[in-house]
Amino acid sequence: LNATRAAVEEGIVAGGGVALLRASANIKATGVNADQAAGINIVRRALQAPARQIAANAGAEASIVAGKILENKGATFGYNAQTGEYGDMIAMGIVDPVKVVRTALQDAASVAGLLVTTEAMIAEAPKKESAGGGGMPGGMGGGMGGMGGMDF
Template sequence: VVNKLRGGLKIAAVKAPGFGDRRKAMLEDIAILTGGQVISEDLGIKLENVGLNMLGRAKKVSISKENTTIVDGAGKKAEIQGRVAQIKQQIEETTSDYDKEKLQERLAKLAGGVAVIRVGGATEIEVKEKKDRVDDALNATRAAVEEGIVPGGGVALLRASLSIKAVGANSDQTAGISIVRRALQAPARQIAANAGAEASIVAGKILENKGPT
């Protein structure tokens, strides 16, 4: 504030993100992203001893009341990649869903994968409904990224039926296997039939096709 009043250097005061140890980690992320250094007495660095060589750089910094966006930081690519790898390792090791979510947020910011979705509506009820839909979509996307996806339309189940042995150890097992295989094939066949196509032909073509669909 004093520096701003004196006019020695153009500055903008921004509240640091996060709390406690998480705040320290996020400040270190920003320092690595911009090629700067965290200024903290915990690290033995006092504000009065800061030099220009300790400041980070970026192509653009956009500051609003609620958000600060850093675009194209001047940090070293190798250091950023090293930080990304470190966070990925922490994600693998943590058993807390909350910690994992926060680590993933940090990872996305370092990797340049941050998006802001603004939801609007004519009424509060409409806004809430749209927000719930967006939350559902985000959760589905996170699940897909973490756990993977399979082809829809009954294709995955149809192909899974091929991995089941056709003959069991006895007649009862063979009958059970046959029932399970037919059950796995049923969704794709029914979808094809609902569309007015010949179910057996469509199922055969799907099984012949080794691609993702």
């Protein structure tokens, strides 16, 4: 229901990551220095990630799928991961609300900006896995330990 409301508010774009993939191909900005160029390339790759991940999850080769989509100049041409076919995403009913795509992109940029400007970050350390059990601990007799009151 929320997706329908969002679509009514701002419209729809081709789904399956196609709109973001096409946006990545249309980035014409160039960096003034190496840091800016690296940032632009990071954004370009991030925009390609949803379409690539959907293809990979469907068992297809992500780079081939992305390449075929970008070769075709149709704005709504994409890959249907369910059927493995290429075609008009809107005609196939694979759409995303513009509001959802825009909000996700804005939120991702906001978090990335925070990470770039943060001087220190705290993350939870991974927990070490203990070694597997090596038999009965010393001092316990046979039988099922911890079963008090079962001495007959």
